[in-house]
Amino acid sequence: MPASISLLEDLAANLSPGGLLTEAGDVAPYCTDWRGLFHGEACAVMRPADTAELARAVTICAAHGARIVPQGGNTGLCGGATPPDHGLNVVLVLSRLNRxxxxxxxxxxxxxxxxxxxxxxxxxxxxxxxxxxxxxxxxxxxxxxxxxxxxxxxxxxxxxxxxxxxxxxxxxxxxxxxxxxxxxxxxxxxxxxxxxxxxxxxxxxxxxxxxxxxxxxxKLAHTEVALCAVPDAGAALDLFAALRARDPMAVEAFEFMSGAGMALTCEMIPEVGWPLSETPGTSDYVLIELGTRDPSRDLRTLMEAVLEDTLDRGVVIDAVLAESETQSQGLWRLREEHTEAQKRAGASIKNDVSVPVPAIPELIARATAACEALCPGIRCVPFGHMGDGNIHFNLVQPADAAGADFLALSPSLMAAVNDVVRALNGSFSAEHGVGQLKTKMMPDWRGGTELALMRAIRTAFDPASRLNPGKVLPADPASSPKAG
Amino acid sequence: MPASISLLEDLAANLSPGGLLTEAGDVAPYCTDWRGLFHGEACAVMRPADTAELARAVTICAAHGARIVPQGGNTGLCGGATPPDHGLNVVLVLSRLNRxxxxxxxxxxxxxxxxxxxxxxxxxxxxxxxxxxxxxxxxxxxxxxxxxxxxxxxxxxxxxxxxxxxxxxxxxxxxxxxxxxxxxxxxxxxxxxxxxxxxxxxxxxxxxxxxxxxxxxxKLAHTEVALCAVPDAGAALDLFAALRARDPMAVEAFEFMSGAGMALTCEMIPEVGWPLSETPGTSDYVLIELGTRDPSRDLRTLMEAVLEDTLDRGVVIDAVLAESETQSQGLWRLREEHTEAQKRAGASIKNDVSVPVPAIPELIARATAACEALCPGIRCVPFGHMGDGNIHFNLVQPADAAGADFLALSPSLMAAVNDVVRALNGSFSAEHGVGQLKTKMMPDWRGGTELALMRAIRTAFDPASRLNPGKVLPADPASSPKAG
The missing domain is CATH 3.30.465.10 (Uridine Diphospho-n-acetylenolpyruvylglucosamine Reductase; domain 3)
Structure with a gap:
């Protein structure tokens, strides 16, 4: 009896009804990520009903030498929940542990x-x-x-x-x-x-x-949301400093959007509406949300004081404050639709990077220049979480180019962005993780003692590398997992 | 040539002047903690001048099989910076890395x-x-x-x-x-x-x-400090909830002091001054500090609103607000002198424990009852960081007892407190750590898979256990450090 058949029999005997999928058609959806970029193989999907059942199933997999690929909502962007394309793999779906x-x-x-x-x-x-x-x-x-x-x-x-x-x-x-x-x-x-x-x-x-x-x-008692036009990312940083100097704890969100990204969003998704008098894309933009739990506190005055001061100093060019929950949602939508707009504009390349917050203007300037040199007409759309140093430095194909030609430049464009990130002491993956997409970057960015210790920890926890194989750590060229 | 002599020669050759102490009289102060409760042995103290020198010294120690005991300010309470009393140990003092x-x-x-x-x-x-x-x-x-x-x-x-x-x-x-x-x-x-x-x-x-x-x-723009008399720890918790409901981010500190502890402090250190009309010890007490970075924000109104509401509801019996920085310091001193007051009152036993914040009143009630049953006349002085769940459940000898007799009860009294902590899903060391004092509690409290994984990590990082030996993890009874 092949290992996989006895494995499946043991799993079936220990999982409650509906807890094991083995038909190829049932298993297949769990072997690819939601964007369809990663594909793998698994002999089964297990859906335990609780921790005890899950633990027993893991013990059974261990006894059979089967590898386990845990999968949550399968919304990741780095293939971290997709099984490898070889070996005896079982996808472990957590969705029944939903209490x-x-x-x-x-x-x-x-x-x-x-x-x-x-x-x-x-x-x-x-x-x-x-x-x-x-x-x-x-x-x-x-x-x-x-x-x-x-x-x-x-x-x-x-x-x-x-x-x-x-x-x-x-x-x-x-x-x-x-x-x-x-x-x-x-x-x-x-x-x-x-x-x-x-x-x-x-x-x-x-x-x-x-x-x-x-x-x-x-719960927050109330919030204030504003969209501000700023001359550039440096001014956006000044605005952030002005808010933080007043009250860092009131800043619930501080999102940067480049002019290019905003112009693209308003062009591709015109129904988002545009609340400022200037043409979208004339400047860069910041979305601010302030919040408080003190019902007696007047955040509007704080927001207006900061905006007045920054308008006076030319740090802010123009600003609009939401007057209702609907208007707040409308301003947020301008930020949230950035991803969809980029999708509609053709082929795009995502770089989820972070740098120290003060280095963001330099990141944007240098990475934009490097990408434009490599691909004239490219649309650099840096946007995202300026307040925590995390910029999605996304790249959209030139309007007149073929998507495939643009994507062929992907390695050199990503390298160009990452070279700048590295020079600024940043990270090649701010919030999306490593998954299987970025394991090959680990030796270069997190190599030496750091990677050696990560490998040693992995070996200490899971000597046979059966938990989510092929993720986070690249294949080890050395026979010994411990640093020399 | 004994190992220690060649070790010292190698270290001396690699540390800058003044970087190595080997005379017994020079080494001795580094082999005991500041309270004089722990004593160990070391053949030398090394004081490297920078990271590179430190790393070389560690490599030399590794080559000689010497164990290293890092020591910061030597202010710990669990003997974590004191060397063992056997083996080839070197104390590593960091004080020259002071830039x-x-x-x-x-x-x-x-x-x-x-x-x-x-x-x-x-x-x-x-x-x-x-x-x-x-x-x-x-x-x-x-x-x-x-x-x-x-x-x-x-x-x-x-x-x-x-x-x-x-x-x-x-x-x-x-x-x-x-x-x-x-x-x-x-x-x-x-x-x-x-x-x-x-x-x-x-x-x-x-x-x-x-x-x-x-x-x-x-920097904070301004603060508000208040001392409140409350009927009991449950009321203190209600007061905390009232403040948090208004603005959790304004709460810079929320310190609980039992009536017994406050009475002892005012008795032993009368110069602290007593700002309330009731006799100290009549009730329990809370020290509140609110803070904001918004210069235009009115924290006094927030504090007064919460105190009015809680006074109306009987949650607070009486309160005094500091009207100046000097008064703020005076109120803080009532809290800070708790430790000194206990020292002056004779023998005492320290329990640095934490529980989920809502469980603090139950911790205090049950542990007090248990200790009083074991030692009539004992003075339980629970105080500390109620806002984060960390209570210093300190025990002071009965006024008329001999200190040594009281300390002989230490194991049973600490066990009594810890039994309550454990029943409430708390921790036997909230902020003081494990050091060498509490390693023996680890198997019982953090045993099974948790301790096995800690041991596996220790082995992965330091297979010969040469870094701060005997701390955190108890001696391993099993031959293999990995969990079965």
């Missing part, structure tokens, strides 16, 4: 299973008068476990941090099927190594997150 | 070497118009490297987190003398395992922190 276990209104924490979507968790928090302050485009589909495994970021990092900062405790299943219980809702706990932090962002290679305690926040 | 390398006013970050004291770093931040928001009693002596190695906490964790949350990047030297460069001043960087977080709080057992990037904050 919101409890909400503590006093401690302002929430216990959730890994398969709960971010939107469901946000809604449950809201129903309890609280707020789960993580906001990403895929929040309707992305799951808590995947968000923790990839340390998701988004537009609120400037204020609340990434998923790491929101994760108070977690439970995970190891490569051997042991349950690691780190479910301690404590702000202070100095009792040994930070295994929780090691698991967060490890993309399923050190353990499978099955449950978490999320730190919530009280 | 404030740079401050970035735009990114609001600071690059410092590990031997800089917290007070020096705070002052440098202040001189740059910024704030390093970590505050602990030992800040004049404690060093940045030690604060990172122990993930120091203190009174501002409720608002800014622990040292972990303030550490944006770090540099460390591994057991083999390799330099691990994680000096990336990035808010988002998802490129592999969180080695930074693994090193933070590892108490020098995984690497020696040599340099760090600290996230600073803008």
């Amino acid at each position: 919101i276990v409890s909400i503590d209104p006093v401690g302002q924490t929430m216990v959730v299973e890994a398969g709960v979507t971010l939107a469901a968790a946000q809604n449950a928090a809201r129903d309890a008068g609280l707020m789960l302050p993580l906001s990403i485009a895929a929040e309707g589909t992305a799951q808590i476990g995947g968000l923790i495994a990839t340390n998701a970021g988004g537009t609120r990092t400037v204020r609340y941090g990434n998923m790491r900062e929101l994760t108070l405790g977690l439970e995970a299943v190891t490569a051997d099927g042991d349950v690691l219980d780190l479910m301690r809702p404590l702000r202070k706990d100095n009792t040994g190594y930070a295994l929780k932090h090691l698991l967060i962002g490890s993309e399923g290679t050190l353990g499978i997150v099955t449950r978490a305690i999320i730190q919530l926040q009280p | 404030i390398v740079s401050i970035d006013p735009v990114g609001q970050t600071m690059v410092v070497e590990a031997g800089v004291t917290l007070a020096a770093a705070q002052n440098a931040a202040r001189d740059a118009g910024l704030m390093l928001p970590l505050s602990i009693a030992a800040e004049g002596t404690a060093q940045i490297g030690g604060l990172i190695a122990t993930n120091a906490g203190g009174t501002r964790t409720v608002r800014y987190g622990n040292m972990r949350e303030l550490t944006l990047g770090l540099e460390a030297v591994t057991a083999d003398g390799d330099v691990l460069d994680l000096m990336r001043p990035l808010r988002k960087d998802n490129t592999g395992y969180a080695l930074k977080h693994l090193l933070i709080g590892s108490e020098g057992t995984l690497g020696i922190v040599t340099r760090a990037i600290i996230q600073l904050q803008p």
